[in-house]
Amino acid sequence: MKMHRPSIFLLLSLCLFSIYACQEKSGAGIVNQNLAEVDDTSRAYPDSAYEYLAIPAGGKLSTASRRALEREYNQNADWYTEFRYHDLKGSLQHEPGVTRRDPSAVIFHEGTYYVYYTKSEGESFGFRTGDPEKKVFPWDKSEIWYATSPDGWEWTEQGLAVGRGDAGAYDDRSVFTPEVLAHDGKFYLVYQTVKAPYVNRIKNQVGMAISDSPEGPFKKLDEPILSPTDDGEWLGEEDTRFKVKKQGSFDSQKVHDPCLMYFNNQFYLYYKGERMGEKLTMGGREIKWGVAVADQPEGSYIKSEYNPITNSGHEICVWPYQGGIAALLTSDGPEKNTIQYAEDGVNFEIKSMIGGRSKPPHAAGLVRSLNHDEEPLAALSWGLCFDRKEGWDYLQRFETYDPYAP
Numbered sequence: 159m160k161m162h163r164p165s166i167f168l169l170l171s172l173c174l175f176s177i178y179a180c181q182e183k184s185g186a187g188i189v190n191q192n193l194a195e196v197d198d199t200s201r202a203y204p205d206s207a208y209e210y211l212a213i214p215a216g217g218k219l220s221t222a223s224r225r226a227l228e229r230e231y232n233q234n235a236d237w238y239t240e241f242r243y244h245d246l247k248g249s250l251q252h253e254p255g256v257t258r259r260d261p262s263a264v265i266f267h268e269g270t271y272y273v274y275y276t277k278s279e280g281e282s283f284g285f286r287t288g289d290p291e292k293k294v295f296p297w298d299k300s301e302i303w304y305a306t307s308p309d310g311w312e313w314t315e316q317g318l319a320v321g322r323g324d325a326g327a328y329d330d331r332s333v334f335t336p337e338v339l340a341h342d343g344k345f346y347l348v349y350q351t352v353k354a355p356y357v358n359r360i361k362n363q364v365g366m367a368i369s370d371s372p373e374g375p376f377k378k379l380d381e382p383i384l385s386p387t388d389d390g391e392w393l394g395e396e397d398t399r400f401k402v403k404k405q406g407s408f409d410s411q412k413v414h415d416p417c418l419m420y421f422n423n424q425f426y427l428y429y430k431g432e433r434m435g436e437k438l439t440m441g442g443r444e445i446k447w448g449v450a451v452a453d454q455p456e457g458s459y460i461k462s463e464y465n466p467i468t469n470s471g472h473e474i475c476v477w478p479y480q481g482g483i484a485a486l487l488t489s490d491g492p493e494k495n496t497i498q499y500a501e502d503g504v505n506f507e508i509k510s511m512i513g514g515r516s517k518p519p520h521a522a523g524l525v526r527s528l529n530h531d532e533e534p535l536a537a538l539s540w541g542l543c544f545d546r547k548e549g550w551d552y553l554q555r556f557e558t559y560d561p562y563a564p
Contacts, residue, residue, distance in 0.1 A: 249315035261523035390434035402435035441492030477537035519543030
């Protein structure tokens with residue numbers, strides 16, 4: 159008997175569906191069986207953690223679920239925040255032709271806020287101009303200036319705080335990226351220095367200047383307080399920092415972004431290290447932090463045997479919190495854009511990520527007069543940072559906020 163064509167198509171479809179269903183069922187069984195062999199996990203976490211993270215209690219755990227429970231993703235909501243930004247009023251507004259960047263912490267003294275920052279003028283051209291006098295980076299041929307404010311919004315630029323050294327000095331090319339510590343009636347500025355000529359293989363250092371007043375005059379120490387670890391070896395004579403025979407320590411080329419804290423009756427100098435022959439990690443640039451400790455603010459500073467103390471970060475941003483040190487790590491490395499905490503000031507643990515609709519501030523200058531112990535992020539309530547517009551760096555104000563607040 160002759161069958162109609164639609165009936166043939168129907169039979170073929172039913173056969174194919176049956177074969178596919180059998181294969182799917184068989185495959186699923188094999189997959190589940192293989193998983194069961196490696197993930198027979200008993201419950202080892204509180205019920206609240208499973209519920210908060212929407213992970214079935216008493217069942218199998220994927221690697222992602224196990225990681226969430228182990229790292230307590232359900233905890234530390236009070237360490238999470240987002241940021242928003244505002245332009246300043248007065249002297250520190252965007253100014254074409256002028257670079258203002260890398261603000262220090264903001265200190266409050268006798269009714270006035272003070273901030274110190276990198277300032278330079280004119281374009282920068284990079285290394286390959288053939289002219290050693292041309293400005294290399296926005297922070298090249300820079301000096302440290304300061305400004306004051308009655309309210310943190312309206313700022314007045316007051317003038318030079320620390321200038322470049324005389325020809326031949328370790329800081330004769332540039333002084334930049336300052337931080338300030340007010341301690342026992344004195345004011346300590348720490349900052350990066352570069353000695354001419356400014357080339358790819360330059361090894362910068364950290365200097366210090368001291369004053370009895372936040373307005374100066376600041377007196378420089380004769381020698382740097384921190385230098386790179388001298389254990390790397392360049393390859394050849396070409397001026398490139400990526401060719402090495404031996405990379406050396408995490409800070410074998412540069413010690414950057416110093417930040418001085420009085421902690422546990424000692425002086426902790428946090429800094430960013432850059433390595434000769436810098437490589438990439440799973441998070442991008444190979445950037446880490448270190449710390450050096452001294453009994454007196456002028457030094458001598460001894461680098462911690464635990465260095466490096468972070469896997470990531472760029473500009474140093476640290477603050478005291480309930481007997482320990484909290485930190486904002488941005489820009490570079492596999493743990494970039496995290497907030498971390500160390501009870502001992504050295505061994506940092508991740509407390510939260512920075513994400514959502516905002517980016518973290520560049521070179522955050524925190525307000526030291528805020529009550530840092532009030533809550534984990536009280537120190538980040540507001541401060542200064544920098545951004546770029548039309549090719550020129552300028553200072554801004556940042557604030558934190560709760561994105562879930564009504």
